[in-house]
Amino acid sequence: MAMNRLGALKGVMQRFAVVALVVAAFALMLLGKADTVAVERLRTTVADAVAPVLDVISRPAESVADGVEYVQGLMHLHDENARLTAENARLLRWQMVARQLEAENDALKALLNYAPAPQASYITGRVVADTGGAFAHSLLMLAGRSDGLRKGQAVMTGEGLVGRVAEVGARASRVLLLTDINSRIPVMVGEGRQRAILAGENTDRPRLIYLPANAGVAPGDLVTTSGVAGAFPMGLPVGVVASVEDGVVRVAPYVQRDRLEMVRALDYGLDGILTGAALD
Amino acid sequence: MRPTLWQRMDVMARHMVPFVLVLMLVLIAATPTHVPGMVRVGPMLSLIGVYYWSVYRPDLFRYGSAFALGLFEDILTGAPLGSGALMLVIASAIVVGQYKFFNGKPFIVTWWAFAIVALAAAGTRWLAVSVLYGDIVDLQTIGVEYLLTVALYPVVGWLMARAQMLLIKDA
Numbered sequence: 001m002a003m004n005r006l007g008a009l010k011g012v013m014q015r016f017a018v019v020a021l022v023v024a025a026f027a028l029m030l031l032g033k034a035d036t037v038a039v040e041r042l043r044t045t046v047a048d049a050v051a052p053v054l055d056v057i058s059r060p061a062e063s064v065a066d067g068v069e070y071v072q073g074l075m076h077l078h079d080e081n082a083r084l085t086a087e088n089a090r091l092l093r094w095q096m097v098a099r100q101l102e103a104e105n106d107a108l109k110a111l112l113n114y115a116p117a118p119q120a121s122y123i124t125g126r127v128v129a130d131t132g133g134a135f136a137h138s139l140l141m142l143a144g145r146s147d148g149l150r151k152g153q154a155v156m157t158g159e160g161l162v163g164r165v166a167e168v169g170a171r172a173s174r175v176l177l178l179t180d181i182n183s184r185i186p187v188m189v190g191e192g193r194q195r196a197i198l199a200g201e202n203t204d205r206p207r208l209i210y211l212p213a214n215a216g217v218a219p220g221d222l223v224t225t226s227g228v229a230g231a232f233p234m235g236l237p238v239g240v241v242a243s244v245e246d247g248v249v250r251v252a253p254y255v256q257r258d259r260l261e262m263v264r265a266l267d268y269g270l271d272g273i274l275t276g277a278a279l280d
Numbered sequence: 281m282r283p284t285l286w287q288r289m290d291v292m293a294r295h296m297v298p299f300v301l302v303l304m305l306v307l308i309a310a311t312p313t314h315v316p317g318m319v320r321v322g323p324m325l326s327l328i329g330v331y332y333w334s335v336y337r338p339d340l341f342r343y344g345s346a347f348a349l350g351l352f353e354d355i356l357t358g359a360p361l362g363s364g365a366l367m368l369v370i371a372s373a374i375v376v377g378q379y380k381f382f383n384g385k386p387f388i389v390t391w392w393a394f395a396i397v398a399l400a401a402a403g404t405r406w407l408a409v410s411v412l413y414g415d416i417v418d419l420q421t422i423g424v425e426y427l428l429t430v431a432l433y434p435v436v437g438w439l440m441a442r443a444q445m446l447l448i449k450d451a
Contacts, residue, residue, distance in 0.1 A: 014343075018373040021347045025369065028351070028362030029412055039361060046355045050307070058311045065314030130312035131357035133322055134422035135409055138358035139312075166358075174358055181413060203418050258314055 044169035051172035054128040123147050124264040137180040141263055144171040153265040160237040160254030162263050179206050186228040190221035205250040223251050233268050297447045298341045302329035306353045323428040328436040330368045331394050334375035335382045346372040363409050371401035395430045
């Protein structure tokens with residue numbers, strides 16, 4: 001009898017625990033949405049603590065991936081060689097054009113007393129965690145405050161823009177990818193240099209919003225950062241317009257997410273998108 | 281005979297095995313695999329772990345563990361804070377609440393039941409995050425993630441079972 005009552009009590013307690021934890025989870029979701037300093041500090045502290053462990057775990061995965069790539073490369077060696085030879089011939093012609101244009105550009109700049117844009121310095125870091133999925137698109141890079149990383153800096157690979165630095169820890173930082181649902185990047189599109197905002201949706205293809213109705217954007221148009229609002233420097237490559245359907249314009253980013261091993265943050269001495277005393 | 285200090289520490293360490301193993305699943309899930317497409321849709325490994333231990337050793341894996349691990353995963357992945365914790369607690373609560381059903385069932389039944397529990401837990405998370413963002417979170421991605429997770433259950437479940445036999449036994 002006593003045992004029975006004890007069991008019942010235990011059951012009630014367990015049920016209470018579930019309710020309490022579910023309520024706590026919802027409370028955390030609201031707290032996280034409010035974007036408080038405490039939540040951010042919690043995130044950076046945990047990221048800093050786990051970064052060395054992730055660094056160790058991610059190395060074998062990278063070696064395996066490199067091995068697979070090597071074998072795949074061997075299989076396609078011949079085709080790849082033919083392709084590259086053709087491409088090299090084409091690029092050499094382009095190089096000549098580029099040299100001429102560069103010389104012409106320099107001459108014109110000298111005529112106009114053009115003040116050059118500030119040069120960027122790079123902060124490079126290894127990607128130790130890459131989490132994408134239905135709920136968030138972000139990654140952790142092994143670089144932090146002491147390396148000169150600041151919130152809001154643009155993060156790139158050789159291919160194009162990856163996203164921006166969202167949280168900076170002592171040795172690890174979170175990069176919000178341009179495909180994340182919270183990402184908004186001022187861009188310009190096509191030869192008309194139409195201004196728009198690239199908005200992530202947690203899918204592969206972010207969409208352009210605030211694009212003028214008569215913009216005349218077509219698939220294949222290049223998308224680069226516009227530099228509006230001083231967020232990012234102008235002209236960083238982002239991607240190409242992938243589809244235009246019913247007024248919804250989607251962009252295919254240049255960056256290949258499954259290849260991200262190293263990323264670099266750009267330090268232009270600009271303020272970035274998220275600075276301000278409240279956030280430091 | 282009273283157990284010595286070493287014996288007690290040994291038992292304690294063995295009792296922590298489920299928590300540590302799920303923690304490892306969380307870390308592995310966050311590691312970049314460089315498998316084409318895998319970064320965009322990763323299996324919910326932690327959900328498999330939480331389900332397994334809630335079925336087989338609920339005495340060693342309480343709701344608090346599920347909550348803590350879910351929260352840790354949220355922080356690590358940048359997902360809305362608390363959403364992963366919600367999913368894991370719900371999965372754990374469904375299983376523990378129906379422990380009579382799960383008791384001594386063959387593998388195929390627990391696999392099938394996992395598909396249902398995972399659907400309920402991930403569905404709740406999807407709904408909660410959609411409400412939070414005021415926008416429908418992409419169903420296709422989470423659908424693929426769900427199928428991957430259910431497909432991977434036998435593999436991860438087998439690994440967990442091996443660990444259970446090796447490290448915990450009756451401790």
